[in-house]
Structure formats: C-alpha cells, structure tokens
Amino acid sequence: MKPKQAPLYNHLKIEKQWQKTWQDEKTYHTDKPGKKPKMYVLDMFPYPSGAGLHVGHPRGYIGSDVYARMQRMNGFNVLHPMGFDSFGLPAEQYAIQTKKHPGPFTDKLVAQYKQQLSIIGFSYDWDREVSTHRPEYYKWTQWIFLKLYDAWYDTKKNKARPIAELIAQFEKTGTKGVHAVTDTETTFTAKEWKAFSKLEQQDMLMHFRLAFEGFAEVNWCEELGTVLANDEIVDGPDGPVSERGGYKVIKKAMRQWFMRITAYADRLLKDLEPLDWPSNIKEIQKNWIGKSEGSEISFEVPAVQSSVSVFTTRADTLFGVTYIVLAPEYPFLSEWQNVITNWKEVQEYIKSVAQKDETERTSADKPKTGIQLKGITAINPANGEEVPVWIADYVLANYGTGAVMGVPQHDERDHIFATTYKLPIIDQPLVDKIAITKSVNGTIVTKYKMRDAIFARQRYWGEPIPLRHAVNGIITPLKEKELPLQLPNVKSYEPSGNGESPLAGVKAWVKEGYETNTMPGWAASSWYFLRYMDPANAKAFAGEKNIEYWKDVDMYVGGAEHATGHLLYSRFWHKFLYDMGYVPTKEPFKALRNQGMIGGADGRKMSKRWGNVINPDEVVKLYGADSLRLFEMFLGPFESHLPWSTEGIIGSRRFIERVWRLSEKVTDGKSDKSAEKLLHKTIKKVTEDIQKFAFNTAVSSLMICLNEFEKSQVGEKDFCMFLQLLAPFAPHVTEELWKQYDHTASIHTSTWPKHKPALLVDDEVTIGIQVNGKVRGEITVGIGASKEEIEEAALAVPRIQEFLKGMAIKKVIVVPGRVINIVAA
RNA sequence: GCCGAUGUGGCGGAAUGGUAGACGCGAUCGACUCAAAAUCGAUUAUUCGCAAGGAUGUGGAGGUUCGAGUCCUCUCUUCGGCACCA
Numbered sequence: 001m002k003p004k005q006a007p008l009y010n011h012l013k014i015e016k017q018w019q020k021t022w023q024d025e026k027t028y029h030t031d032k033p034g035k036k037p038k039m040y041v042l043d044m045f046p047y048p049s050g051a052g053l054h055v056g057h058p059r060g061y062i063g064s065d066v067y068a069r070m071q072r073m074n075g076f077n078v079l080h081p082m083g084f085d086s087f088g089l090p091a092e093q094y095a096i097q098t099k100k101h102p103g104p105f106t107d108k109l110v111a112q113y114k115q116q117l118s119i120i121g122f123s124y125d126w127d128r129e130v131s132t133h134r135p136e137y138y139k140w141t142q143w144i145f146l147k148l149y150d151a152w153y154d155t156k157k158n159k160a161r162p163i164a165e166l167i168a169q170f171e172k173t174g175t176k177g178v179h180a181v182t183d184t185e186t187t188f189t190a191k192e193w194k195a196f197s198k199l200e201q202q203d204m205l206m207h208f209r210l211a212f213e214g215f216a217e218v219n220w221c222e223e224l225g226t227v228l229a230n231d232e233i234v235d236g237p238d239g240p241v242s243e244r245g246g247y248k249v250i251k252k253a254m255r256q257w258f259m260r261i262t263a264y265a266d267r268l269l270k271d272l273e274p275l276d277w278p279s280n281i282k283e284i285q286k287n288w289i290g291k292s293e294g295s296e297i298s299f300e301v302p303a304v305q306s307s308v309s310v311f312t313t314r315a316d317t318l319f320g321v322t323y324i325v326l327a328p329e330y331p332f333l334s335e336w337q338n339v340i341t342n343w344k345e346v347q348e349y350i351k352s353v354a355q356k357d358e359t360e361r362t363s364a365d366k367p368k369t370g371i372q373l374k375g376i377t378a379i380n381p382a383n384g385e386e387v388p389v390w391i392a393d394y395v396l397a398n399y400g401t402g403a404v405m406g407v408p409q410h411d412e413r414d415h416i417f418a419t420t421y422k423l424p425i426i427d428q429p430l431v432d433k434i435a436i437t438k439s440v441n442g443t444i445v446t447k448y449k450m451r452d453a454i455f456a457r458q459r460y461w462g463e464p465i466p467l468r469h470a471v472n473g474i475i476t477p478l479k480e481k482e483l484p485l486q487l488p489n490v491k492s493y494e495p496s497g498n499g500e501s502p503l504a505g506v507k508a509w510v511k512e513g514y515e516t517n518t519m520p521g522w523a524a525s526s527w528y529f530l531r532y533m534d535p536a537n538a539k540a541f542a543g544e545k546n547i548e549y550w551k552d553v554d555m556y557v558g559g560a561e562h563a564t565g566h567l568l569y570s571r572f573w574h575k576f577l578y579d580m581g582y583v584p585t586k587e588p589f590k591a592l593r594n595q596g597m598i599g600g601a602d603g604r605k606m607s608k609r610w611g612n613v614i615n616p617d618e619v620v621k622l623y624g625a626d627s628l629r630l631f632e633m634f635l636g637p638f639e640s641h642l643p644w645s646t647e648g649i650i651g652s653r654r655f656i657e658r659v660w661r662l663s664e665k666v667t668d669g670k671s672d673k674s675a676e677k678l679l680h681k682t683i684k685k686v687t688e689d690i691q692k693f694a695f696n697t698a699v700s701s702l703m704i705c706l707n708e709f710e711k712s713q714v715g716e717k718d719f720c721m722f723l724q725l726l727a728p729f730a731p732h733v734t735e736e737l738w739k740q741y742d743h744t745a746s747i748h749t750s751t752w753p754k755h756k757p758a759l760l761v762d763d764e765v766t767i768g769i770q771v772n773g774k775v776r777g778e779i780t781v782g783i784g785a786s787k788e789e790i791e792e793a794a795l796a797v798p799r800i801q802e803f804l805k806g807m808a809i810k811k812v813i814v815v816p817g818r819v820i821n822i823v824a825a
Numbered sequence: 826g827c828c829g830a831u832g833u834g835g836c837g838g839a840a841u842g843g844u845a846g847a848c849g850c851g852a853u854c855g856a857c858u859c860a861a862a863a864u865c866g867a868u869u870a871u872u873c874g875c876a877a878g879g880a881u882g883u884g885g886a887g888g889u890u891c892g893a894g895u896c897c898u899c900u901c902u903u904c905g906g907c908a909c910c911a
Binding site: 279280283284286287288290292294310311312313314325366368392393394395396398399400403404405406407411412413414416447448449560561563564631634635636637640641642643645647648649650651652654655657661696697699700701702703704707766767768769770772773774775777778810811812813815817818819820821822823 | 826827828829830836837838839843844847848849850851864890891892904905906907909910911
C-alpha cells in the first residue's frame with residue numbers, strides 16, 4: 001500500500017534517520033563463518049590526514065559499496081570493512097611542530113575521517129574497524145616481522161622455511177656454493193660452522209633471513225641531521241639539496257633493515273598471470289620486477305690471474321666484443337692497483353663518480369664517461385682475443401655482475417661509449433645464444449631489476465622493530481609474549497641529528513638494547529586485510545576458522561598509484577604467510593579495480609593551491625548523499641579521471657526527485673506491458689553492469705527506465721523492483737520508499753531481482769536499411785521475419801527504390817535485428 | 826628512449842564489426858506564473874537547403890570488409906609507468 005499523502009523529498013531528514021537505523025539494527029553486520037558463500041569486498045584503507053576529504057576520495061568507496069550492496073542482496077555473506085592506516089608522516093609532522101604526542105591527534109583525525117565517511121552512507125561493518133597505530137593491531141605487525149626474521153628462502157623447495165631448519169642443516173652437513181637468492185658464497189663444513197663465533201654465525205645467517213640487517217645508501221642531509229626521501233630532494237646548482245631549506249644532500253651508507261622480496265621475484269611475476277586485475281597494473285608490476293634471462297660469461301684477466309664475469313642478454317653478439325667495462329664500484333679494483341699503471345687517474349675518476357648523486361648518474365641521456373685500466377686486458381673466451389678493460393659510470397654495480405661486455409655494433413650505449421673513446425666497432429655474425437654460452441663455459445642465468453625493500457624509517461610514529469641488540473652485537477628477537485613492543489614516550493619528536501630515530505634519545509629504550517629504527521609505512525598495510533577477518537582476536541592475527549572461511553579478497557578497490565608499492569609488498573607478505581602455512585591462498589587479492597581521480601572543474605588536480613576543492617560534506621548537505629553517490633557513479637567510467645561538475649550533480653538530484661514523485665502515481669495493479677518489459681531489460685543491464693564495474697551505464701539504464709515509467713502505468717511490485725536496482729546507488733531514498741510499501745525488513749537485505757528472459761524479447765524490431773553501406777531509411781519488421789521477408793519489405797520502401805533506380809542489385813546482406821545492406825551498382 | 830593506455834557534439838560520456846552521439850549537463854524555444862525559480866513539453870554533431878532532402882563527420886594518412894569509432898599498418902596528441910638494468 002502506498003501512503004495517502006507523500007511528503008516532500010527531504011534528503012537531510014531521510015539520510016540521517018536511515019543511517020541511524022542501519023547502525024542501530026546492524027543492517028550491514030557480517031555473519032560469522034558458516035555455510036553461506038562469502039564475498040570479501042575491500043577498499044584500500046585511507047591514511048587520515050588533516051586536510052580531510054574532497055569529493056574525489058569517496059569515489060572508489062562508492063563503487064565498492066555499490067558492488068558490495070548488490071552482492072549482499074545476491075545472498076552472499078559480504079565482508080565490507082573499513083579502517084585506517086594511521087601511522088605515518090602527517091601525525092609525525094604535527095608532533096614535531098606542536099611537541100605533542102601524535103597518538104591523540106591521530107585518534108582525532110580518525111574520528112574526523114570516520115565522520116566524513118559516515119554521512120555518505122556506506123555499508124561498512126564498523127564493528128571490524130582497525131587502526132594500525134593501536135598496539136592491539138601492531139602487535140601482529142611485529143609478530144609477522146619476527147616470522148620473517150626467523151625465516152629463509154629455500155630455492156630448492158622454492159618456499160620460505162623457518163631459519164631453525166637452516167641452522168640444523170648447517171650443524172649437520174654445513175653448506176656449499178653460492179646461494180641463488182643472496183648471491184652469497186657460503187662454503188663451510190658442519191665442523192667449521194660450529195667453530196664460528198656467535199657473531200660470525202649471526203652474520204652468516206643474516207645473508208639468509210627474509211628480514212635482515214644490512215647497509216644501504218641513503219640521502220643524508222648534514223644540516224638537517226636527517227635522512228630524506230627521494231621526493232624531499234630537489235636539484236640545486238651544485239647537486240642535490242633538501243627541498244626544505246635547500247641544504248646539501250649526500251649519499252651515505254647507513255645501517256638499515258631490509259625485506260628480501262627478491263626471493264619471491266619469480267613467484268610474484270608468475271602468479272600475476274591469472275589475477276583479475278587491470279592489465280596496466282599487471283604490466284607495471286611486471287616491468288618493476290624486471291625479469292631478464294641471459295648468460296654469465298667469464299673473461300680471463302691474466303695480468304692479475306683473475307677473471308671478470310659479465311652478464312649479458314646478448315650472448316649471440318659475443319664475437320663483436322671490443323672491450324670490457326666495469327662499474328666504478330667493482331669490488332676487486334683496489335686489489336689490482338699494483339698492476340694498473342694509471343691507478344692514480346683511475347682513483348680520481350672513481351672519486352668523481354662517487355660525488356654524483358643517483359639521478360645524475362643514472363639519467364640515460366647524460367654523456368658517458370669512463371677511463372681505461374691500463375696494464376690489464378681481458379681475453380674473450382669465444383675467440384681468445386685480447387680486449388681492453390675500462391671502468392665507466394654507465395655500468396651499474398648493483399645489477400648483474402657489475403661488469404658488461406662492450407659490443408658497440410649491437411648496443412646503443414656501447415656504441416656511444418666506443419665512439420666517445422675511439423674504441424673499435426666491429427661487425428661479426430651472430431651465433432646461437434645457448435650454444436655459445438655453453439661452449440665458453442658460461443651459465444644461463446635469470447636476473448631481476450627489483451631490489452630488496454628497505455624496511456626501516458628513522459622516525460618516531462611507526463611500529464617499533466621488536467629486536468634487542470646486545471652490546472656484543474648479538475641480536476635477539478622478542479618473544480611472542482613480549483609483544484606488542486609499545487612505542488615509548490619521547491621528549492622530542494625531531495630526528496636525533498645523527499640519522500637515528502627519536503627513539504635513540506630514549507634512555508630506557510636504548511638501555512634495553514631495543515632497535516631504534518621503526519617500521520616503514522607499508523608494514524601495516526601489507527596484511528591489514530587479514531585482520532578484518534577476525535579483528536578482535538587477541539591470540540592470533542586472525543583465527544584459523546576465519547581465515548579458512550574468508551580466504552582472500554574477492555574484490556579490491558583502490559588507486560593505481562599503489563602498483564609498485566602496497567600491492568607488491570602485500571603480495572610478498574601473503575606469499576610468505578602462505579609458505580609458512582598461515583593463510584590458505586597464494587594471492588591476497590583475486591580481483592582488483594582502480595578508480596579514476598576526480599579533478600577540479602577547471603581540469604586541474606583538486607588542491608587548496610588552485611582553490612578548486614569541493615568538500616563532500618557540503619555536497620551531501622546541499623544535494624544529499626544519494627545524489628552524490630549517484631552522480632559520482634554516473635559521471636563516467638569508474639577507472640577514468642574526470643573533472644568535477646557542480647552543474648552535473650543537479651541531474652542526479654533531479655533523477656532522485658523524479659523517482660520520489662513517481663511513487664505517488666504507482667498503482668496497486670499491473671504495469672503496462674512496455675514498462676514491464678523495459679524493467680526486465682533494466683534488471684539484466686544493471687546486474688551485468690555492476691558486476692563489471694560499469695556503473696555509469698547502469699545508472700544511465702535506470703534513467704531510461706524511469707523515463708518510460710513516467711509515461712506509463714506502473715504497478716507497485718515493478719516499482720519496488722526498480723527501487724531494489726537503485727538501492728546500491730541511492731541507499732537512503734530507496735529504503736524510505738521501500739518502507740512505504742509495507743516492507744518490514746530493509747531493502748538492503750532483500751533479494752536482488754531476477755529478470756524474466758521471456759520479457760526481454762520484443763515482437764517487432766526496427767532495422768536500418770543501407771544502400772552500399774549508407775543508411776537510407778528504416779523499416780519495422782516482426783521479430784521472426786525471415787531474411788527474404790526483410791529483403792522484400794526493404795525493397796518495397798519507395799525511398800529505397802528511388803536510390804536503386806538504374807542500378808542492379810548485386811548482393812543483399814541481412815543482419816537479423818540490426819541492419820539490411822543492399823549492394824548495388 | 827622503452828612499455829602501457831588515450832583521442833567521439835558546447836561539456837561528461839554511450840556504442841557484441843551492423844542505423845555514431847544512448848544517458849546526463851548546458852543551450853534555444855514553448856507551457857505554467859503578475860514575474861522568477863522549480864516543473865513539464867519540444868529542439869539541439871557540422872554544413873547546404875524555404876522544405877523534402879543532400880553532403881560531411883569518431884586526432885591524421887592509408888588498408889581489410891557488403892559495412893569500421895571498433896580490425897590491420899604508419900603517424901601525431903595527451904596521460905601513466907620505467908628509465909644507462911647490458
């Protein structure tokens with residue numbers, strides 16, 4: 001029954017009221033693991049910043065919410081959670097400036113953010129909210145870190161294993177040869193292993209652990225007394241300077257923690273293939289991992305009774321080698337100094353290269369420099385020819401072997417170098433790569449461009465790394481029951497001035513020997529999706545039953561900018577957890593969709609600087625959350641970057657008002673046949689479109705349906721089905737209208753409509769008539785009309801006869817239901 | 826430089842090789858109104874024409890096809906990713 005008198009559409013009242021009801025009644029509550037099929041729909045959780053939301057931010061959330069809502073109505077047990085990635089820079093900066101603890105400030109930001117989200121009407125199960133800066137959460141981030149610390153990668157079994165098993169192997173049989181992942185020479189017997197000091201054993205094991213300590217070049221600013229990220233540095237007149245203050249920035253090797261993501265390079269590449277991800281994201285990850293297959297070939301250097309091993313993907317050009325080039329950092333250079341006759345100049349060259357920064361050195365279009373190592377030559381193993389040995393800064397020390405063979409005839413860079421230094425360029429026939437590699441005793445190898453990831457920040461507002469350093473250098477991981485290792489209070493949030501984090505200034509902390517680095521931003525976000533499965537669990541990062549049931553994320557929605565960061569790190573951690581038996585799936589995110597950004601109406605990025613920021617709170621207040629949601633979905637393809645349009649949202653608002661007004665003329669009886677037929681077409685279209693994230697065309701088809709409804713008689717049942725189709729987009733207004741038709745339960749837990757196939761078929765169809773491929777008219781024919789009948793009818797049209805006058809019909813093509821093309825000359 | 830996208834009315838965009846421009850915004854005209862707003866109706870790719878109707882048209886140049894926005898070749902624009910990775 002419809003209400004006697006419909007009130008005016010008041011979005012403020014309706015939206016507030018239903019948001020409260022949904023919250024009170026836990027309409028979007030996720031069921032415990034059971035028989036119901038699961039559907040995990042996840043948003044990339046936000047990083048709460050003081051700036052708050054603009055209308056571009058919720059776009060992805062709206063898309064995933066529409067999807068989640070339809071799947072809920074489809075009968076799935078939907079897990080659709082939200083949380084906050086709450087460690088990081090904004091709160092850190094705030095703490096430095098105000099000298100106040102970032103905790104309360106972060107809590108405030110989280111609350112603010114949540115408030116902004118809540119008025120948009122998302123169907124999140126807020127009972128599962130997580131914030132990564134809370135000790136209950138980061139206890140498990142630390143726990144996973146310890147598991148990584150206590151693991152190594154077994155390249156034979158191609159999986160991670162506990163480090164204890166490696167130690168047992170060392171004690172029993174020792175080890176032999178070069179480890180494929182770490183490139184470390186480890187040759188010792190069991191006896192020798194036992195004779196190692198504790199520290200030596202620790203150092204050796206450090207080459208195997210998946211979380212390990214090492215040294216890395218960082219951007220160091222002496223004046224600021226801190227390490228800077230790449231984007232905090234700008235180019236100055238004499239090399240790089242800090243963005244803030246313009247102080248000189250140099251490269252400095254510092255102790256760091258790392259994650260051995262390179263151990264997983266091949267699996268990260270291979271397992272990408274079957275994922276339902278946007279192809280460009282897969283492509284970006286693929287390029288980032290950068291697999292290349294080639295050969296390692298050894299060139300004898302008789303003068304020093306040694307050899308240089310080069311890596312090449314073009315072993316087939318081996319006969320064209322005219323010189324060998326080493327990276328300036330090539331490890332054995334100083335051992336050869338007595339033989340190198342121009343050692344002084346060589347040394348100077350190496351020094352000058354060291355002063356250049358990374359970007360200066362690696363920009364492809366800068367001139368190539370180098371210097372010959374006089375006094376030594378290398379022997380080409382293919383033909384025994386003697387070739388000169390050079391060092392040059394276009395060769396990178398940390399890729400391949402740090403040495404390359406120069407083939408100017410076939411390599412552009414070598415060609416430039418050879419031309420610059422007047423080295424010979426010779427043309428030799430190509431040979432078979434594999435055969436030549438074998439014949440010169442080389443090996444076929446696979447290399448990756450991807451590097452191990454630095455896992456440390458010299459900042460306060462991050463997870464403490466749960467390790468103790470003893471005075472003698474021995475590192476002891478904390479026991480599980482000692483977790484979480486909570487962040488201590490500090491006097492100053494500023495970096496310490498000698499490159500260490502503010503934790504280094506806490507006496508009690510240092511006395512305990514705790515690690516003073518904190519974890520990077522990507523630690524917490526690499527596993528948060530698992531925590532949502534069982535967010536309150538105090539005994540595990542998530543309970544087994546929950547993990548078994550929820551398994552992985554079915555639909556993940558977020559920005560494409562995480563392609564080589566978060567999305568890669570999460571996959572790495574997940575694979576590790578899989579290897580160790582903690583999760584049942586190899587991949588965390590089965591399907592991924594990227595939302596496009598919304599720019600300012602002026603076509604520029606939405607930013608305070610341009611004064612083009614639109615605040616969603618104001619839009620919601622003025623037009624309503626339903627209008628905002630509908631408009632953001634209608635604006636254009638989900639993945640496209642689109643400009644905001646304040647005029648445009650009026651169309652969505654009008655649409656909702658028209659739906660509201662239509663409800664007044666809905667009858668108890670049946671709908672017109674035409675209206676009913678279109679409704680069922682719309683059901684099919686909307687269902688398919690939401691399924692494939694084509695929200696803009698789904699909304700468009702709802703508009704088309706409404707246009708027809710306004711011209712027809714519409715029955716209550718059909719109108720309610722229409723409301724159901726609209727419900728994921730405009731949850732408030734549809735709930736309000738739905739409840740006016742004697743429904744006690746929420747529209748959002750109702751069953752998604754199914755189209756009747758019989759109603760999709762039309763009796764008649766209008767098709768175009770083409771003459772020689774040009775449209776000259778149209779006819780309406782019965783759906784069952786044969787090709788002959790259509791042809792006859794088309795030829796009977798006077799206008800067509802006019803066109804065909806004086807021409808002979810050569811051929812007639814009939815495409816049923818579409819077009820008829822008459823070919824004549 | 827390499828890899829991947831992208832280009833359609835005034836604007837956002839739609840279109841399994843089959844009637845290009847759905848849907849929405851904007852605009853123009855009309856109805857309602859004392860008037861305005863809101864609402865409703867009509868028109869709205871360009872161009873020639875009084876009209877009927879014609880010609881042109883999906884960045885550009887070719888091609889395949891009865892038929893191309895869609896497929897192929899070359900090329901340009903814009904945007905992302907990587908960037909001396911041998």
